[in-house]
Amino acid sequence: MTTRTGYVHGRPDPGLDAFLRERRRLINLAYRLLGSLAEAEDAVQETFARWYAMSPRQQEAIASPGAWLTTVAGRICLNLLGSARARRETYVGEWLPEPLPDRTEWIDGRPGVAAEADPADRVTLDESVDLALLVVLEAMTPAERVAFVLHDVFRYSFVEVAGIVGRTPAACRQLASSARRRVRASRPSTTASAERALVVKDFKQAWEAKDIGALISLLDPDATATADGGGLAATFVRPIEGAGRIARAWIEIARRRPDDMAFLERTVNGRPGLVALQRGRAVTVFAFDVADDRIRRIWVVRNPEKLRSWKPS
Structure with a gap:
């Protein structure tokens, strides 16, 4: 039986693009959370590895695989953000987010990707990946960053955010509010x-x-x-x-x-x-x-x- 998420008995249905849409969505989420495409790809790979590690019965018991994947990816990114702070203390010089080219400039066949690199491996370029915003996100606590990106960028409810961050919806609302103040304080540009x-x-x-x-x-x-x-x-x-x-x-x-x-x-x-x-x-x-x-x-x-x-x- 094929579900609305494009999985057949826990496996992606090759006849549908739902699997690729899920991957694309998770890559977009993880890049905004981590500021690194390499780390985002690793986080998404780990997310799907955990999905495939479950038995078909366990997979079928999950009502919304997409929500499950988001929760797992969010928690992986939250853990990575915590460890990244320690790693960046030993980084030589300043650490900046990984810059991304326009879609037409994207390289095919980069390490670990086939020459026919699928658009699922690309990040949607909009104001939420402006390097200025990503630099501000770097100054936030991991919990603030996750709450802000999930709620303000991807429009998840605070109840859903709470399930990922491991705090109450009220606490997540405060985290997002604090992050929002940091963004406003950075004087985001409105120049066309x-x-x-x-x-x-x-x-x-x-x-x-x-x-x-x-x-x-x-x-x-x-x-x-x-x-x-x-x-x-x-x-x-x-x-x-x-x-x-x-x-x-x-x-x-x-x-x-x-x-x-x-x-x-x-x-x-x-x-x-x-x-x-x-x-x-x-x-x-x-x-x-x-x-x-x-x-x-x-x-x-x-x-x-x-x-x-x-x-x-």
Whole structure:
């Protein structure tokens, strides 16, 4: 018997796409919870491993396999977030979320994925994966992050969230409220994507022209630049603060740029960004937070382990 979730006696029905929809949904959830596609894929793989470890009778006794999978994936992510805090204390430099390319830029055949990479392995790029929001989520407690993402992004009820977080619905409501305040305090940008793209384009042109005055004019006076090399790629270890200091640092980068490196305008987590290509390989991804025609924050990801999704060109 085939259920509405697309399972046949506890196994995915190859004639339906419900299994792929479940996987896609869980990947999207886990990436927002963890900020890492690699960790999200591991969490979803572990979720399905637990499903298949059950007997057919145990599987058939579950009224809603989709809800069960969400609960298990949420709890796995909650545990991973707790252990990630300890791991990141020993991380070399700043830790930034893994940036994702536009769907058309997604690399097929990345490690562990067949060349015909299914869309189920891709993350839906919307405002909830804006790198600015993911960075704010990193500052939250694991419980706050899970409650906020499940309720405010995926619209789960606080009763459902409570079953995942292991707290009362009232406590989960407070967690989500606290997380919401953190997001509002970060002054989320409402600048339209087209306007952001123009600012990023102007920044790229000023950078390539080594025009320090133009760079400073495009940066908020209190702008911050943060880089993530993970000890695997050379970059500045501590954030650079202030428009003048950032502009001078970027001029120095331009002067040291290898002849075979090109900077291209690309979409990063659904927002206008830049990608540095060297010998056809993405070696750096730049994401920007733009407000009032000024760049407030720049995130530079150079850790090669976080660039595995970017297609060689």
